[in-house]
Each structure stands twice: as structure tokens, then as C-alpha cells.
Amino acid sequence: MFLALLLSTSFSYDVFLSFRGSDTRYGFTGNLYNALSDRGIHTFIDEEELQRGDEIRPALVEAIKQSRMAILVFSKNYASSSFCLDELVKIMECVKAKGRLIFPIFYDVDPCHVRHQSGSYGEALAMHEERFTSSKENLKENMERLQKWKMALNQAADVSGKHYKLGNEYEHEFIGKIVKEISNKINRTPLHVADYPVGLESRVQTVKSLLEFESDTGVHIVGIYGIGGMGKTTLARAVYNSIADQFKGLCFLDDVRENATKHGLIHLQEMLLSEIVGEKDIKIGSVSKGISIIKHRLQRKKILLILDDVDKLEQLRATVGGPNWFGSGSRVIVTTRDKHLLASHGVDRKYEVEDLNEEESLELLCWNAFKDDKVDPCYKDISSQAVAYASGLPLALEVVGSLLFGKGIKEWESALEQYKKIPNKRIQDILKVSYNALEEDQQKIFLDIACCLKGYELAEVEDILCAHYGVCMKYGIGVLVDKSLIKIKNGRVTLHELIEVMGKEIDRQESPKELGKHRRLWFHKDIIQVLAENTGTSEIEIISLDFPLFEEDEEAYVEWDGEAFKKMENLKTLIIRNSHFSKGPTHLPNSLRVLEWWTYPLQDLPTDFHSNKLAICKLPRSCFTSLELSGISKKFMNLTVLNFDGTECLTQIPDISSLQNLVKLTFECCENLVAIHDSVGFLDKLKILSAFGCGKLMSFPPIKLISLEQLDLSSCSSLESFPEILGKMENITQLELKYTPLKEFPFSFRNLARLRDLVLVDCGNVQLPISIVMLPELAQIFALGCKGLLLPKQDKDEEEVSSMSSNVNCLCLSGCNLSDEYFPMVLAWFSNVKELELSCNNFTFLPECIKECHSLILLNLDNCEHLQEIRGIPPNLEYFSAGNCKSLSFCCTAMLLNQELHETGNTMFCLPGTRSPEWFEQQSIGPSLSFWFRNKFPVMDLCFVIGPMGKDSILFRPIMTINGNTMETQLTEKRCCLDFRALDYHILIIGTKYMKFGECLDKPLTKNEWNHVVVSIGIEPTPKDVIVKQTGLHVIKPESSMDDVQFTNPYKQPSFKEKQRLVDIVDCHRQFMQQQTTLVSLKPHVRQGGESFSLLPPQACKNNMNWDSNSTGITSTSSVQGYEIALQNLRLDMGVLQFVQQRKRLAILGLSQQRRMASLDLQQRRGREMVSLLSSPSLELMVSWQRRCITSVQGLQEQHLPSTIKQNFEGCNGIYEAKVSEMVECNSNDGNDNDRTSSPVEQLPMAKEDRVPSKKYQHVSNMAWDPMELEYLVHIQKINLSQTTQTL
Known part of the structure; x- marks a missing residue:
């Protein structure tokens, strides 16, 4: 494979020859040089070998940098020359940093000897090492030099080249093949990538891995998407240069969007065929005919096709209709701003271009602003501000850096301040392309989000937009996500800083001079001005006032007369947070559909406010009483959201039976609330009900909420009984009760027919209801810290129920003060459990009946300090942890370490112990161990002996390094990683089947080639006092052949x-x-x-x-x-x-x-x-x-x-x-x-x-x-x- 990410086309030489003069100068290399020169290929050959010293000359380094590619002639004595090896290191550095091509020739040398430093290469390197160690002068530097030589040899030998064996063919014919191949590569013009590419290497490798370009099977299409200016085209060109040599036909179609708009789809088809087939003046009469011609001419040809900046599905259908259009091994890359476009065409391999990180951003900015990759110390602070403004967008960094080239610091400051208010036109025009492609209603909701709703929870944004426009806007939000204009991160709506600036500038342009005529007001100083000066108009539709948290209290104070809203006749959404008003409003427009006002300054709403379209009313931390709340419920009967969180004056929830459209009702942290009206339990459309933190609430009325999805009664410190459930409630799937001292659940708890998750945290002496076994979909019960937890108690009239067994498959009873007598009860009630968490309890033994739990695959007994005996092991157990079980007997430990338990390679056990079991045939002292394998990765068990650690819990994760590449090891869903605090030495056994290394280990890496593996363990965070005493390895013989596993270097013979x-x-x-x-x-x-x-x-x-x-x-x-x-x-x-x-x-x-x-x-x-x-x-x-x-x-x-x-x-x-x-x-x-x-x-x-x-x-x-x-x-x-x- 050629590593050919060519970034420049200006070279002094076409080819640099690296060779061992005494081996091939007057033979093979000399003939190759003449053949290349005769072909017109400008070749550098070093003629000063006799004058060479031990160090490589600067002129030679410059020749390497100025050569388009290097031919490496590996002969028998190549590695015996330290000069040749240093030269090779420099060449490989140019390959990595500048994307130079290399072409290795193995002249009567086995490539494996070069790759693995065996044979004559191993002997030569051993002599170098002996020379370094015997002289002891600059020993550290020389040993590092030796390692660089080995790495360079390994990397160079991995590149596809030519192998010449004496006696197999004529040398002149072999040279002719090389010259022809080099000529083809030299004559293939690479694409210009960038003047100064930054951060491309890792991104190129990611796309190449998605392409699987080294495979000749199938046709793969990869989509690269992201906002404009993010570097999609730059990345595609770099990938093209990197892999173009692997294909027989090449085509890079630039700017598909613009070409299709100006010249049509037929023109695209003609360009595609012309570049790949090599024929000029190809004419196609229609799109359908072009499709037939493309399929006919290219279906047996291995091609690389890149379509840049696609914005319509018809463009893909006309050029890349399906994988069967091209020959096996073909690869297609599509760049677009629209993620949904890729999905619509069945492109499932996608890569979203990432922002440049801070270091990369600063490097790109400095190159454009200072023509250097390092920042001028005088400009350090202002450069950081410029980087923050660009937010990782390469286009912005290039534009801003170029414009500020040669400018002083004051000019920088002025320019950045201006860009924050009015963005640069070039940046704005490129980013605005995605906005212009939106439908009108999609443009509106984009501007609403960009100006007023950034950072809100997705559900809240959906509610506000639905209330504002009167229709559901989920589809429109999805379109914005697909076009990379907004993103959803951790359940919140966010967008790129410059995209936000673009949206605000579009809104500002509607009325650049008069604030009162803007449709949206979001900047707090603008809003204060409009309210104080009473300059609002009927154009204003949304006001979102949220003072920055760092503003002083006096700056968050609004002085006004309360009359400003009278002129805002079309105001639909009013959101006021984190601010204080001198007085309350005398008037609110009846056009309001969303009213959210934190710390509302009055005890009641204006008397003339009668909006029949008000859907969302949020007045947290207000002064409202039960009486005013009753008035609101009668006035605004179309409310869907009602929020009175933190209202201290509220003592009871009044009759709200008139609010039959209510979907969300919350009165969290109302400290003086003592009563709730029965009407709350009969709201048919209510989906979310929260009384979190109502500390004086002692009872809750019966409920029959058929639409309820979320119920939160946590931190109700006086509530002792769960409300009666009067009918089937099939929409609530999760119930969390934290820090609420419930004593019992009613038998009607069974009416939560579709409950899946029940979470109880520090709920005191709560008793689980016997009806819990009648919940068919209940899958998980988490009871944490319930010190007085009682299991279901059987009544006389419940014998039929007691004979049933729960469908719960995940049961956590951690820290619940369980003793020995509870175990048979637990296993009887929850016999189908798959995951059982019993950490931090007081029992002394596991009963023998646990062997009957055939479904149990995970058992956690961490920190059960009194546990002494385990009388049985579930037959299908895969995960077992007894961390810090210091009383566990030696016999039980030996039983758990029995080799037969772990012969599947699919277990993970952790228990106290100081040394690896004897059946681990390969062991080493310390945190790592190495071996070699060939063909398929062997099935094995790993063992680590971990020493005591500090106060905090630590994550342990196995690490596999294969041929120098670290594999990300992820344990299966049953347990992400081992997370606990070891107080003494522990043994950790993990089977490789239990871990997930990715698809690459499910098939041979390189057939019949030995692969070097280093096994170690990663610890996060890395503490100073954690000791990995021992590492062990056991190969599962029935599934892995020992002929394919070795523990010494198979390529290295004893010296x-x-x-x-x-x-x-x-x-x-x-x-x-x-x-x-x-x-x-x-x-x-x-x-x-x-x-x-x-x-x-x-x-x-x-x-x-x-x-x-x-x-x-x-x-x-x-x-x-x-x-x-x-x-x-x-x-x-x-x-x-x-x-x-x-x-x-x-x-x-x-x-x-x-x-x-x-x-x-x-x-x-x-x-x-x-x-x-x-x-x-x-x-x-x-x-x-x-x-x-x-x-x-x-x-x-x-x-x-x-x-x-x-x-x-x-x-x-x-x-x-x-x-x-x-x-x-x-x-x-x-x-x-x-x-x-x-x-x-x-x-x-x-x-x-x-x-x-x-x-x-x-x-x-x-x-x-x-x-x-x-x-x-x-x-x-x-x-x-x-x-x-x-x-x-």
C-alpha cells in the first residue's frame, strides 16, 4: 500500500534512491537509476558514499524532502549501515509529515526479515546494539536511535512493493516493471489539498478505515458530512491522494451542487465517464441513457469516485445509483451538508467532520496570520480570543488569520469585536448556503433556535415551538439536525458558534436600525432598551431575556413602567429568567402562547389577560397562592404545561379539573405544600407529574392517569405510602423513588402493567408488594441503601400470587442490610434473574440453591465483608465479583478459580488473592505480558493480580496492543469495566470472548504472518499507589491451536x-x-x-x-x-x-x-x-x-x-x-x-x-x-x- 497524502506538487526530484552502496551501487541500483533517467524521471542518487560519515548530511535531508517519492532498495547488508538506517528514518518522517510516496524493493531479501528484523537484518541490528552498549557513550540517545530504526524498517516493509529473488527472472525485466509502475505514479497528478493542512492525518485514517480500500470485495460508499467550511472537500482530496494508486479508474467531481444547477445532471455524467474512461467529448442524450452507459462501461472496472458537495438525491441517483454500477473493490466518497441525503440513498458508512481542537486551531490561525506554526508571544492572548471566535471552523481560521496578517494588536481587538456583532461576509455566505436550502417554516424555527432557544432541552424546544406555531415541529427540527445546522448533545439543542452568529445576523438584517421591529429579541441590553423606552411594536414575536450569570445584580435589574407589552400585539413567546423587575406588568398581550417568568413580581396575572391560546404557563419561584392558582386553572383551559416549582406560598393544589388538556404538571420543591386535590389524579392527558422535594406532603390522592409516563415523588420526606392506582396505567415504564421513606406499596401497584424499571434509593423500611410478581414487563429493580428493605409478605388471600415468579432479570439489592435468611426468599421470588447485585450486605454464605438459577450470568458481591462461604455456583455464570470480601474462605476461592469454570473464555471474575492460578501457563511479573499469534486471534483467559489502592474507586480495562496499534477494548454490555476500590490484593480473570475488540479480530489479520501482542491493563484515573503485581495468560486449547501461538519472537533466532x-x-x-x-x-x-x-x-x-x-x-x-x-x-x-x-x-x-x-x-x-x-x-x-x-x-x-x-x-x-x-x-x-x-x-x-x-x-x-x-x-x-x- 502506498502512503500518498500528497499536499504539494512542487518537487526538485521525482525519485530519491536509498540503497546500500557496497551491495547494489554498481549492479542493480546503478541499472535502475539509468532506466529511470532514460524514462525522463528525475532521480536523486547519492554519489558521495565514500565520504559518508556516521551522520546524515543536511544536503541529503533536503534532497529527501524535495523528492516526490523514495525507492528503498533493501539488500542483504542494508541494515548493517547506520547511515542507511538514518536515511530511512528521515524518509519515513517525510512519509508521515508530508505524505511522500515510498516504494520498497526487496532485493534478494525476504520481506519478513525486514519487517520483523530477523535474519541478516536481525544480526545487523544486534551488532549495532552491542556497539552502543559497549561504548556506553550517549547510550540513551543511541538506544532511542535503534528503536527508530526498527520502527522505520517495520513501517517500510508494510508498504506494498516488489520482491526480487535471484534466479527467478531477468534483472532487466524486473527493472522494466518497476520503471513502468513508477512512471504511472509520477505522471498521476495529485490534487491540491491545502496550503497548510492541519489535523488531517487522523481524519484521513478514519475515512480510510470506513472505506476498507485494501479489500477487493464489494463496493463501499462513504459519506462525509458537516457544515460548510468545516473541511469536507479538503479531507476528501487528501483521502483521494492517499489511496488513488490502488484503483484503475479515478474521478473527482468538484462542486456537484453548483455544476448540476448550472449545467444539469447530464453534464455530471459526461464528466464522470470522461475522467474514468479517458475519452474526450463523450455525449449523452438523457439522464436515463447516461445511467445505462455508466453501468455498462464501469461495472467491471475498479474505480475511485468522489462526489463533492452533493445537495440533492437526484444527483446521487444519476451518478452512483447502486453498488452494482461499478466493479468489485470500487470505492465512492460523497461529501454533503445533509446527513439525511446519505441515509435516503442507503449510505450507512458516514463520517461527520469534527471541529479542529484548540491546538490545531491555533496552528492554522498562526500559519495564516504570522506565516509560522507558532504564535507570536505578544499576540498570545488575542490569538486565543480569535481561536475561541472561530470555534474550530477551518474556514473562519483561514479567513480571520489572512485578514489580520500584519495587523497590530489593537486592530485585532477591533476586528474581533466587529465580527462578533456582524460576521465576515465570506464566512457568512458559505454558511448561509445550508440556510437557503431550507423551507420557509424550517428557516423560521432555525432562527428561533439560533436566537432564543440554544441550550434548551430538546423536549422543551419541541413544546415551545409547538405552542408558538400551533403545530408539531419535530420534523422541522430533524431537518435542521440532518443539515448540520443544529446538534442534539446530551438531550439539549446546540449549534456551532458561527452558525448561531449567522442566524442572529439574518434576523438583524430584517430591521438593522430599529430594535422594536425585530421579530426576535434575545440580547439582554436590547430588551432592556425596548422595555425601558417602550419602543416595542407588533413585529416582535419572541422575547427571551436571560441575563448572563456573571452580570452584577444591578445590571440584571430592569427599571420600567410596566406598560411596554401593550404595543406588542403579536408577542407569542415571552421567556424571562435570571432577572429582577422594578414592578410587575400592567398588561400582557392576549396573543401569548408561551409565558415563562421566573420570580414573577406580582401575586396575580393582569386582570385583562385572557389568552385562550396560552399553552405553556411557567411561573416558578413566584408569590402565587392556592387561590391565584385556582383562578389560572379556570382562565386558561387550553394549558398543556403548568409549572409552579419552588413556590413557597403554595400550601395546596386546588381543583384543576378544568385543565383537561394538561400534559405536564410540576410543583417541585414547594416546601409548604401539604395537600393535593383529588382532581390531579384524573387528568386523562397528563404525561408528566412531579412533586419532587415537597417535604411536608404526607399523602397523595388516588390516581387514574391513563396517559402518565413519568411520576416523581422523590425527596418527599413525609410521604409514607404510595398512592392507590385506580385503573390500568400502561404508559408509565419507569418509576424512581429516592429519599422518600415509604413503608409499603398498595396491592393496586399491579395496575402499572407496563412498568419496566423500579428504582428505590434510601427509602428506609420499605416493603416490596407481593403484586410485584404480577407485572409482566418489570425487568429491573434497583434498591440502593434501603436499610430496612422487606421482601414481599404473603397474605392468606394471596396464595395464588405467591406461587408465581417475577420476570425481573436485573435485581440490585445493594446496601440493603440483607442477612442469610433473605437469600432463599430472593431466589424464590426472582428465579429468572440474570443479573444479581448484592454488594455491601451482611450475609455470611451463598446457599446451595443458587445452583438452580440457570439464567444467572452476573453476580456482584463486592464489599460483603462477612461473606465466608459459597456453597454453589450458577451453571451459566459469566461475571462474578467478590471485591473486598475479606472473610471468604480459601476453599471457596479455589473453587471459583477452578480452570473448568473459565474454559469458555467468556468469563470475568474478581476475588481476593495474591497470585495467579497455576493453570495460567504464561505468567510475568508486572502489568504486561506479550505473545505472538498468526491467523485468527486466539481465545484465551487473562489474569491480573492487582494490589491495594487509595481511597477512590478505579476503573480497570484490559488493553491489547497488536503490532504496535492499541486496540480499544470494550467489555460487553453485562459490565463496562471493573469499578471498585481494592483494599487488598485481588485476582482479575477476563476471557477474550467477554471483551469486545471489534470486527478486526474475528478474522485473520494477515494470513500466516505472526502478529505481536502486548497485553496490559489500563487504570483510570491513574493512581500512584495501584500495583499490578502479576499478569497471566491461558490459551483455551479446544478453540485455539498452540501451533498458532508463541511466547517468544518467532522471527528471532538466538545469537x-x-x-x-x-x-x-x-x-x-x-x-x-x-x-x-x-x-x-x-x-x-x-x-x-x-x-x-x-x-x-x-x-x-x-x-x-x-x-x-x-x-x-x-x-x-x-x-x-x-x-x-x-x-x-x-x-x-x-x-x-x-x-x-x-x-x-x-x-x-x-x-x-x-x-x-x-x-x-x-x-x-x-x-x-x-x-x-x-x-x-x-x-x-x-x-x-x-x-x-x-x-x-x-x-x-x-x-x-x-x-x-x-x-x-x-x-x-x-x-x-x-x-x-x-x-x-x-x-x-x-x-x-x-x-x-x-x-x-x-x-x-x-x-x-x-x-x-x-x-x-x-x-x-x-x-x-x-x-x-x-x-x-x-x-x-x-x-x-x-x-x-x-x-x-
Whole structure:
């Protein structure tokens, strides 16, 4: 693949040749240079190789920058030259920064050797590394240089090129093919992208990923959309330059909108065919005929077609009717301002062009204003203001920067102040194209939003516009979204700053000089002027007064006479927020349809105000009483929204039965409200009812609200019972009750027939109703912090109900003070539950009956500090978390870590623990681990051992880096990530099936190529005190072949130095084998009666020396480095041995003081002390390590190592096996001793995990040992370890 994002067409050279002179200068490269020159291709070749030093010359760097493309001739000794490698790094930097083309030629070299630095390339780089490390001069800089070389080789080898193998073809024919291909690429004129492109690289890569241009299957169409001036055309041109070389036919149709308007659709079809086919003067009689010709001529041709600035569906139908019009592998890009246009044509691959970020914006501004990519320090503040004004719009940054080039700071300030009031005409004209394409009613609602409703909630905007115009405006709002004029973010309506300025300028132009004749007033100073001077007219339709929060109180004060609204006869919407008036209005126009006035200054509305079209009345924080509210309900019978939030004088809600059109009724935070009239419960059209925060409300009337969708009774601190439900209410789907001390629900709760979610937070001693099982659609119950939660209680007349089971599939009873007796009840009532959250409760065990929960896939028991026992595991459990369950027994932990539970690769478990299970065959110390795979990504389990953390909860997310590219890992919907605060060490096991890496891992990345993977864990936020102690990996064998997985670099062969180190290690073990031969001849001649001693390591040694028998784990594919890691661990274990020897001397000293004791008792005491403190760690460690070494050698047979290595290791193993067998045989001979005493091990203080011998040594746990033999064993082990350490 060519990386060809060409941004300029002015070059000094067509081709730059990079090669190893001693390999190919007077042969292949010289002939290639002559062939290129003969073809008229201006080629740079360095003629000064003999004068080269170690550093690349500036003139050569400039030649690279001034060359249109580079040909890289990778020969056998290319990597042995540091000069060639530095040159390659510079070339690849130009590829990335300036979009230069590269063309690699692998001259009698395997491309894999270049890509993975193996073979001669690996040896050359190893020599460079050895040279750097031996000199130690500028070591850090040189090692960074080495890494750059490796990365450059890898990136260059990934680009499509030519491979020449001696003897396969004539060299001159191979050169002829190269020259022809280079000529085609040089002669293909790239499109001009931008004078100074900023932020293009990442955006180009995103579009290319949507195109999947490397695939030859199918025809893909990608739409690029966004507002005018955002850089859609610039991006399309950059993508075109980047991938054009992959296609046989190319066409970039500029400005489709304007060309279609001026010349028609036929002209578009003729241009398309002419560019792709290469024929001039193509004439088409009609659009339908043109469609037939395009399909006939192009349906077998792989083409790249870009249609820029499309604004009508007919333009797409005439040029890109369907995927079957073009050959397989073709790609089409459409740029437009209208997202809906893409959807209408079936384009499902879409990319919305993003704003430039602050850094990119500043860079583009500086280039246009200062002709430099960095800001002048004197202009730093004013430049930031200019960037804020442009709001990431490239067009605005270019225009403003160019206009202010060479201007002083004062001129900058003046210009920016002017642009904020009256936008630049060029910017305005480009942005206005989308506005002009709207229908008249759509233009009106756009101006309403841009001038007055920006930042409002979408539902509120819909209500206001519906009331203002008398019709639903949802469709019109959708059109504005599709045309990128407005956006919906987090449920609120917003728009680009410059689009907002454009809309306000359009409204201002209707009456530039007279404020009173504007249709919309939004600027607070303009509104104050109109009200104070009483200059309003009948032209005004909307007033939206909202003082900025940073304004002083006196500036938010409006001094007026209250008469200003008399002249505004057509005022339909009046919104006043965050302001104070000197007096109330004496008159309100009867044309009003929306009245919203926060802190309304009077206790009543004007007496002559009788608007029969008033639909929305919001008077929060007003002085109204129940009496005035009663008057409003009788006066304005067409109200749909009534809001009296925060009205302190309101003590009761009066009879509002006349408001039968009411859709939304809220009286939140009315602190003195104590009664609600029964009529509130019988409003058939009411959808939203909220009494949030009414602290003195003790009861709520019965309700029969057939249209109700939302009911909020949260924070009603005196309300103890839920209202009776008198009939079916099938529209309410979610019910939230927070901080309301309800005690019970009525049996009529079952009338909420379509309730899906029930949320209870800190509701005290609430009891769930038995009728809850009769709600067929109830799927989720969240009860958080309900300390006195009671489960349904069965009455005598409810036996039929009690036999039913709820359909709830997600049940959360977190922090509800549940004890053991509640568990059977929970599982009985909610037997179909799939997700069960029981964190922060007081139970001590999970009952065995949980095994009957076949639907349960998620179980969370975090912070259940008293949990000791788990008596069963649900058969289909996928997610389990027992974070901070510090009382959980070792047996339960072992059961949960059983390998069979995790063999699906689709589990995620978290529980206390300090080390990875033994069945994780690949383990490493620290937060990461690497491996190689080929073909399909293997199914595996990952294990992380996480240490204690700070006070805050932390998110843990696995990270996969494949071939240097970090994959965004998203866990499935069952659990986004692990989120908790670990108080101690925890084990986290995650299967790769449980995680979601994207479609790219469901198929081979590169067939039969090895891919390097680094597994790690991301922690957000990153704390200083979180430790990832260990990382483990287990491949699921039935689903993944170990032939396609390796844990050492498959492309790297051991160097001579590494092989020599391995021989030294083998020599060490040959000596060890000879010593152990003597040990085998020993016979245990003294028996301790019937006493038996465990060979498990004593807990004291493990705690003090941090000894871990799994720390030496090496897989069958480990390399020499793996052996050295094991030996380093053995060297660390010398500390254990020294500790043991010290304890031995103390034990013998104590024994010498007790010589008068019986001989048998003396031997028993010495045996117990030595076994428990001396032999265990070293013996088990050596057995485990040597067995692993034998397995490791079997994995290295393909590397042609001496056969004696395997034989020596097998000999060592045989000695240990013989010793163990002999011990078992001797011990079995005494098996009939009925006087055997209990094991002293049982008397020693031991941790839970040490009470049961490990499976590996269970068969020797009852051996009888002679103290003399034990002392000799320790002596031999010390010699072995000393010699091993000396060898290291």
C-alpha cells in the first residue's frame, strides 16, 4: 500500500534512491537509476558514499524532502549501515509529515526479515546494539536511535512493493516493471489539498478505515458530512491522494451542487465517464441513457469516485445509483451538508467532520496570520480570543488569520469585536448556503433556535415551538439536525458558534436600525432598551431575556413602567429568567402562547389577560397562592404545561379539573405544600407529574392517569405510602423513588402493567408488594441503601400470587442490610434473574440453591465483608465479583478459580488473592505480558493480580496492543469495566470472548504472518499507589491451536552469545546432576515413630522472603532469556536458604541444651524444626524449576541446539523422580503402624492455603525423615545454589 497524502506538487526530484552502496551501487541500483533517467524521471542518487560519515548530511535531508517519492532498495547488508538506517528514518518522517510516496524493493531479501528484523537484518541490528552498549557513550540517545530504526524498517516493509529473488527472472525485466509502475505514479497528478493542512492525518485514517480500500470485495460508499467550511472537500482530496494508486479508474467531481444547477445532471455524467474512461467529448442524450452507459462501461472496472458537495438525491441517483454500477473493490466518497441525503440513498458508512481542537486551531490561525506554526508571544492572548471566535471552523481560521496578517494588536481587538456583532461576509455566505436550502417554516424555527432557544432541552424546544406555531415541529427540527445546522448533545439543542452568529445576523438584517421591529429579541441590553423606552411594536414575536450569570445584580435589574407589552400585539413567546423587575406588568398581550417568568413580581396575572391560546404557563419561584392558582386553572383551559416549582406560598393544589388538556404538571420543591386535590389524579392527558422535594406532603390522592409516563415523588420526606392506582396505567415504564421513606406499596401497584424499571434509593423500611410478581414487563429493580428493605409478605388471600415468579432479570439489592435468611426468599421470588447485585450486605454464605438459577450470568458481591462461604455456583455464570470480601474462605476461592469454570473464555471474575492460578501457563511479573499469534486471534483467559489502592474507586480495562496499534477494548454490555476500590490484593480473570475488540479480530489479520501482542491493563484515573503485581495468560486449547501461538519472537533466532550462555547453564546443571547422584544413594535410616511432616513451605518463610512457587513459571516455548529469569529467581531464593540456615543453627543450639531428653523425643523435635523451616522452599523450587526446564528444552528443538542439553536435563529429572519414588516406597512399608501420632504440621501456625498440601507434593506429605539426612539435603542444596549463582 502506498502512503500518498500528497499536499504539494512542487518537487526538485521525482525519485530519491536509498540503497546500500557496497551491495547494489554498481549492479542493480546503478541499472535502475539509468532506466529511470532514460524514462525522463528525475532521480536523486547519492554519489558521495565514500565520504559518508556516521551522520546524515543536511544536503541529503533536503534532497529527501524535495523528492516526490523514495525507492528503498533493501539488500542483504542494508541494515548493517547506520547511515542507511538514518536515511530511512528521515524518509519515513517525510512519509508521515508530508505524505511522500515510498516504494520498497526487496532485493534478494525476504520481506519478513525486514519487517520483523530477523535474519541478516536481525544480526545487523544486534551488532549495532552491542556497539552502543559497549561504548556506553550517549547510550540513551543511541538506544532511542535503534528503536527508530526498527520502527522505520517495520513501517517500510508494510508498504506494498516488489520482491526480487535471484534466479527467478531477468534483472532487466524486473527493472522494466518497476520503471513502468513508477512512471504511472509520477505522471498521476495529485490534487491540491491545502496550503497548510492541519489535523488531517487522523481524519484521513478514519475515512480510510470506513472505506476498507485494501479489500477487493464489494463496493463501499462513504459519506462525509458537516457544515460548510468545516473541511469536507479538503479531507476528501487528501483521502483521494492517499489511496488513488490502488484503483484503475479515478474521478473527482468538484462542486456537484453548483455544476448540476448550472449545467444539469447530464453534464455530471459526461464528466464522470470522461475522467474514468479517458475519452474526450463523450455525449449523452438523457439522464436515463447516461445511467445505462455508466453501468455498462464501469461495472467491471475498479474505480475511485468522489462526489463533492452533493445537495440533492437526484444527483446521487444519476451518478452512483447502486453498488452494482461499478466493479468489485470500487470505492465512492460523497461529501454533503445533509446527513439525511446519505441515509435516503442507503449510505450507512458516514463520517461527520469534527471541529479542529484548540491546538490545531491555533496552528492554522498562526500559519495564516504570522506565516509560522507558532504564535507570536505578544499576540498570545488575542490569538486565543480569535481561536475561541472561530470555534474550530477551518474556514473562519483561514479567513480571520489572512485578514489580520500584519495587523497590530489593537486592530485585532477591533476586528474581533466587529465580527462578533456582524460576521465576515465570506464566512457568512458559505454558511448561509445550508440556510437557503431550507423551507420557509424550517428557516423560521432555525432562527428561533439560533436566537432564543440554544441550550434548551430538546423536549422543551419541541413544546415551545409547538405552542408558538400551533403545530408539531419535530420534523422541522430533524431537518435542521440532518443539515448540520443544529446538534442534539446530551438531550439539549446546540449549534456551532458561527452558525448561531449567522442566524442572529439574518434576523438583524430584517430591521438593522430599529430594535422594536425585530421579530426576535434575545440580547439582554436590547430588551432592556425596548422595555425601558417602550419602543416595542407588533413585529416582535419572541422575547427571551436571560441575563448572563456573571452580570452584577444591578445590571440584571430592569427599571420600567410596566406598560411596554401593550404595543406588542403579536408577542407569542415571552421567556424571562435570571432577572429582577422594578414592578410587575400592567398588561400582557392576549396573543401569548408561551409565558415563562421566573420570580414573577406580582401575586396575580393582569386582570385583562385572557389568552385562550396560552399553552405553556411557567411561573416558578413566584408569590402565587392556592387561590391565584385556582383562578389560572379556570382562565386558561387550553394549558398543556403548568409549572409552579419552588413556590413557597403554595400550601395546596386546588381543583384543576378544568385543565383537561394538561400534559405536564410540576410543583417541585414547594416546601409548604401539604395537600393535593383529588382532581390531579384524573387528568386523562397528563404525561408528566412531579412533586419532587415537597417535604411536608404526607399523602397523595388516588390516581387514574391513563396517559402518565413519568411520576416523581422523590425527596418527599413525609410521604409514607404510595398512592392507590385506580385503573390500568400502561404508559408509565419507569418509576424512581429516592429519599422518600415509604413503608409499603398498595396491592393496586399491579395496575402499572407496563412498568419496566423500579428504582428505590434510601427509602428506609420499605416493603416490596407481593403484586410485584404480577407485572409482566418489570425487568429491573434497583434498591440502593434501603436499610430496612422487606421482601414481599404473603397474605392468606394471596396464595395464588405467591406461587408465581417475577420476570425481573436485573435485581440490585445493594446496601440493603440483607442477612442469610433473605437469600432463599430472593431466589424464590426472582428465579429468572440474570443479573444479581448484592454488594455491601451482611450475609455470611451463598446457599446451595443458587445452583438452580440457570439464567444467572452476573453476580456482584463486592464489599460483603462477612461473606465466608459459597456453597454453589450458577451453571451459566459469566461475571462474578467478590471485591473486598475479606472473610471468604480459601476453599471457596479455589473453587471459583477452578480452570473448568473459565474454559469458555467468556468469563470475568474478581476475588481476593495474591497470585495467579497455576493453570495460567504464561505468567510475568508486572502489568504486561506479550505473545505472538498468526491467523485468527486466539481465545484465551487473562489474569491480573492487582494490589491495594487509595481511597477512590478505579476503573480497570484490559488493553491489547497488536503490532504496535492499541486496540480499544470494550467489555460487553453485562459490565463496562471493573469499578471498585481494592483494599487488598485481588485476582482479575477476563476471557477474550467477554471483551469486545471489534470486527478486526474475528478474522485473520494477515494470513500466516505472526502478529505481536502486548497485553496490559489500563487504570483510570491513574493512581500512584495501584500495583499490578502479576499478569497471566491461558490459551483455551479446544478453540485455539498452540501451533498458532508463541511466547517468544518467532522471527528471532538466538545469537551466538545467547547460545553460549545456554551452554554455560547446561554445564552448571551437569555438575548439579553429579551431586544429586550422591544424594540418591542416601537411605532414610532413622524413622520418627509414625510422625509425618508436610513439605509445604512454612508461612513465615513465605511472608518474610516473598517466596512464590509460581514465580519461576516458564512455558514450553521459553527462550534463553526465560532460563536466565528462572536462575535469577533461584539467586533470590538464596536469601531463603540463608534464613533457613540461621534458624537451623538456633534449633541445634536449643537441642544441645536438651540432651538429657529421651533420644526419640530429641529426634522428633529436630525433624519437626528442620522440615518446617529448612527444606521446603528450596526443594520444591528446584523440583518445579528443573521440570519446567525440561519442558522448555523440548520447545527449543527447532533451534538445532545440542541434543546433550535435553539428555542432561532429563537426567536431573530422573534423579528427583527416583528419590521421590524411593521415599514413597519406604514410607508405605510403615503404613501398618497403628501407633502413628498426629502430624506436627497440624500444630504449626499456618495460613489457610497451607493447610492442604499442593497437589504436586501431596504424595510425599506423610514421609518420615532422618534429621541427619535433612541436614545433608540442606547442605547439598546450598552448594547447588552457590554454583548456580556463580555461573550467572
